[in-house]
Amino acid sequence: MTSTQELTKNQSLVFNALARADGPLSAYTILDQLRGDGFRAPLQVYRALDKLLDYGMIHRLESINAFVACSHPHEHNHSHGMIAFAICDKCGQVSEFSDDIITDRVRDWTTSHGFKQSKTTIEIRGVCANCGNA
């Protein structure tokens, strides 16, 4: 891909749905939002999501089976570091950050154990500052 990927129609629709949402969406929620645009089957969503994941434009949150638009699209994958997500169980807001030391520590473990990592998931579940003050 180039830095500004040409998206197909379905990919654009799915990406825009995620970009305008204020939190993560499930594949089926996206499907429902796009029925007016002609979407009829889950696969239309999942195929677009797969491509958008490839392009690094969105992330999958494994612990809640949902997807979010990448909040730092310019810094490409945070200089190849791992991305951590803090997910608020009250309001659903997701904060994205990367930490070089964590990235290093994980790489230290994998190299010393001969483990070839392909993808690493770091998800912190809890309650965000806003919700905690309520």
Added chain:
Amino acid sequence: MTSTQELTKNQSLVFNALARADGPLSAYTILDQLRGDGFRAPLQVYRALDKLLDYGMIHRLESINAFVACSHPHEHNHSHGMIAFAICDKCGQVSEFSDDIITDRVRDWTTSHGFKQSKTTIEIRGVCANCGNA
């Protein structure tokens, strides 16, 4: 719970299924293995799994929707540190480790952002040393 939890019949059956497996099992795989012991419905498995998770005797691997017996039952939650899992996509083997520095870095982020963390998932997907040599 005490350090050696009294398990109910269903909890024991589910825990033993995980303990004798050489890798993670899905809830439905466990169900199939326990049909001979009278298991008939998913809920019998999920209820036991929930308790075993509470007791810290097993872990849930979010990225593959599966469960493993804790490999370090004595060190109780690795002195309350987070646990990271390295999951081989070839053979399914899971290695469990904890790293105080990673734990610290995550805690630093959460405290500085007023985020009250309840559970943190770290899962490294890739290919283990054995499978990489093949």
Added chain:
DNA sequence: TTTCGATATGTGATGTTATTACATTAGTCA
């Protein structure tokens, strides 16, 4: 010992998430 409450269990139905299989369409390029 009886009664009550908490915990555990049994069961069917349902809800949610994701993939398989196959047909069709659209763009690219020799």
Added chain:
DNA sequence: TGACTAATGTAATAACATCACATATCGAAA
């Protein structure tokens, strides 16, 4: 054109998880 590749449409099914309701088990309080 023809042939190849990527994208799409659709139905069916698989895989994962929970709801709702009935029943049972067990310990503590009356």
